[in-house]
Amino acid sequence: MAPPFRPKQAWPGGKRPGGPARRTGAPPPHRPGEIDEAVLYGVHPVVEALRNPQRRFRRLLATENALRRLREEIGELPVEAELVRPSEIDRLLTPDSVHQGLYLVCDPLPSPDLDSLPDDAVVLALDQITDPHNVGAILRSAAAFAAAAVIVTIRHSPAATGVLAKSASGALEHVPLIAVRNLGDALDTLGKRGFLRVGFDSDGDVTLDDVALRRPLVMVMGAEGKGLRQRSRELCDHVARLEVPGAITSLNVSNATAIALYAASRRR
Structure with a gap:
């Protein structure tokens, strides 16, 4: 029997990016200037973020097919991707979220004056x-x-x-x-x-x-x-x-x- 699928790197402290609030579907704080991280999912948001030199990346999760598409789109990635199954990303988001196999945690963009x-x-x-x-x-x-x-x-x-x-x-x-x-x-x-x-x-x-x-x-x-x-x-x-x-x-x-x-x- 094949061993169960596991991500290739453990999460620090045993916590996945996004924390328990996102796993239970709770919304992030409604304060644009006060969030300490941005969670992006789906092809277009993630691709555009990875192309943005102002972004600072923390963690990228990708399914095998999504990672292949990502590399076709932008070539060398500015952050190391962690290969996961779709269910790993499902658990981080609400049930109606269409993530297309991509989940990115990064710093918020600065707010200009x-x-x-x-x-x-x-x-x-x-x-x-x-x-x-x-x-x-x-x-x-x-x-x-x-x-x-x-x-x-x-x-x-x-x-x-x-x-x-x-x-x-x-x-x-x-x-x-x-x-x-x-x-x-x-x-x-x-x-x-x-x-x-x-x-x-x-x-x-x-x-x-x-x-x-x-x-x-x-x-x-x-x-x-x-x-x-x-x-x-x-x-x-x-x-x-x-x-x-x-x-x-x-x-x-x-x-x-x-x-x-x-x-x-x-x-x-």
Whole structure:
């Protein structure tokens, strides 16, 4: 009888990367600026992270087929991979997680300052959007339309790990997340720098077509259901709505963000 499969290296202290919280499906802390590690899984998030020279890697788990694909994609790996069976990764994630045989533990990416934004930037600001799937999808759109950054609050925002990273499909490596303590203060600072601040709401005062978009530009997206908070609205130069012809006039926030970014890209 063949011996039971074992990873070729024991985990320090008998603990697998990710810890017991991830094995039981508990979410990571909802504080982007305060996580001490990032867990990425799935082909696109892991490949893009391994290509990112700013990443510092701690552990890479890969199945045989996934490791072969990884080497075909990027050649020599910047971290030694540990060969495991899919069930080893399954135990580290929630049952609905699609890991495709890859699980990477690395340091979080640094959060840049608002002062680092260029003078011709298009930036997104998320006003307490807490769903990691939505934030991940927004990051994908931000990467597609070359947004300079996405601003989130340290509290009431999902951490840049796990589900968010999977939903972002590698966009975390291309669009900086700027974590701020107070979104209103950040909008005030950007306004003083000359940023046009446009908030989005289905009951906005004007249509987006009526706003003379210019750069630098920050587009402020509110949480689904609650929308923009009062101070965020007050600090916007315009609160705009997207005109849609159909019977349903309220869009998912990630879809609305993609449309807003497209509009901004067409009106440079």
